[in-house]
Amino acid sequence: MFLVGLTGGIASGKSSVIQVFQQLGCAVIDVDVLARLVVQPGCPAHQRIVEAFGTEVLLENGDIDRKVLGDLIFNQPDRRHLLNTITHPEIFKEMVKETFKYFLRGYRYVILDIPLLFETKKLLKYMKHTVVVYCDWDTQLARLMQRNNLNREDAEARIKAQLPLKDKARMAHHVLDNSGEWSVTKRQVILLHAELERSLEYLPLRLGVLTGLAGIASLLYLLTHYLLPSP
Numbered sequence: 040m041f042l043v044g045l046t047g048g049i050a051s052g053k054s055s056v057i058q059v060f061q062q063l064g065c066a067v068i069d070v071d072v073l074a075r076l077v078v079q080p081g082c083p084a085h086q087r088i089v090e091a092f093g094t095e096v097l098l099e100n101g102d103i104d105r106k107v108l109g110d111l112i113f114n115q116p117d118r119r120h121l122l123n124t125i126t127h128p129e130i131f132k133e134m135v136k137e138t139f140k141y142f143l144r145g146y147r148y149v150i151l152d153i154p155l156l157f158e159t160k161k162l163l164k165y166m167k168h169t170v171v172v173y174c175d176w177d178t179q180l181a182r183l184m185q186r187n188n189l190n191r192e193d194a195e196a197r198i199k200a201q202l203p204l205k206d207k208a209r210m211a212h213h214v215l216d217n218s219g220e221w222s223v224t225k226r227q228v229i230l231l232h233a234e235l236e237r238s239l240e241y242l243p244l245r246l247g248v249l250t251g252l253a254g255i256a257s258l259l260y261l262l263t264h265y266l267l268p269s270p
Contacts, residue, residue, distance in 0.1 A: 040138075040141070040142045040146055040147060040148060040149060041147075041148050041149075041167035041168070041238075042138070042148070042149055042151055042165055042166050042167055042168075043148050043149065043150045043151065043166065043167065043168045043169070043170060043235065044150075044151050044153050044156045044162060044163065044165075044166035044168070044169045044170070045057070045060075045150050045151065045152055045153070045156075045169075045170045045171075045172070046152075046153055046154060046155070046156040046157065046169075046170070046171055046172070046207060046211075047154075047171060047172035047173070047204070047207075048172075048174075048179065048198070048201050048202075048203075048204045048207070049179070049183060049197055049198060049201060050174075050179050050182040050183035050186060050187075050198075051172045051173060051174050051179060051204060051217060052172050052174060052182075052217040052224065053152070053172040055217075055221070055224075056172045056215055056217070056224065056228055057069075057150070057152055059225055059228040059229070060150055060228060060232065063228075063229065063232050065146075065148075065150055065232065066141040066144075066146045066148070066149045066150065067149075067150045067151075067152060068134060068137050068138065068141075068149060068150070068151050068152065069152045070130065070134065070151060070152060070153045070154070070162075071152070071154060073130050073133045073134060073137070074126060074130055076133060077126060077129035077130055077132075077133060078103045078126065079102070080101040080102065082129070083129065084125050084126050084129045085103065087125045088103060088108070088122070088125055088126075091121055091122075091125065092108065092111055092118075092122075095107060096108045096111065108122070127161065134151070134162075147235070147236060147238070148167075148168075148235050148236075148238075150170075151166070156169065157169075157202060157206075157207050157210050157211075158202050168212045168213060168235065169210070169211045169212050169213070170211060170212070170213045170214075170215060170231070171204065171207045171208050171210075171211040171213070171214050171215070172215050172217055173204050173205075173207070173208045173214050173215065173216050173217065173218070174204065174216070174217045174218040175218045176198075176204075178217075178218045179198060179204065180194055180195065180198065183197065183198065213231055215227045215228060215231065
């Protein structure tokens with residue numbers, strides 16, 4: 040099994056592309072969902088966040104107030120780094136656990152939906168393939184203005200706050216161009232899925248694991264039949 044990192048930009052259509060992959064039966068892990076999971080009350084990251092940032096980041100029910108926390112780290116690199124050192128190891132643990140579950144179920148590849156894949160670069164080294172859901176600037180702007188009911192100035196500001204899609208596209212192994220008709224984009228997703236399914240890049244890891252399991256089984260056999268006393 041191998042990992043596929045998928046990302047995009049605001050209003051590029053990433054969520055719609057993910058839905059198509061899921062309809063095709065693909066395994067998808069949403070890293071944003073994991074990020075919310077690891078900061079729930081009772082989790083180690085939750086306690087450490089409260090210790091680092093104070094009880095002001097808590098809602099009445101004990102959950103982390105993501106808006107308040109976001110405001111605290113906005114334009115504060117040191118605080119942002121502190122938060123990342125708390126949450127990233129926990130997110131990675133959950134990612135490994137979810138990936139292993141799909142491995143045991145026989146999936147050839149797993150898609151990781153990672154919004155900041157190229158910005159943080161933390162997970163890039165684990166990705167065999169990277170995919171960007173792209174659309175041109177005018178299309179992205181028009182979609183965002185319509186979807187969020189924003190004026191042009193506010194929409195442009197939100198887009199410019201992110202790494203440009205054209206830059207992400209240059210760094211990716213695969214680009215799904217969602218600038219035109221949805222049927223064209225959907226066809227690109229189907230073709231990419233077929234290409235990844237045909238890939239044999241999942242074999243080395245799976246064969247390695249099977250070899251390891253066979254070795255353990257052989258060792259247990261030897262222990263049972265030669266080292267332990269006969270009844």
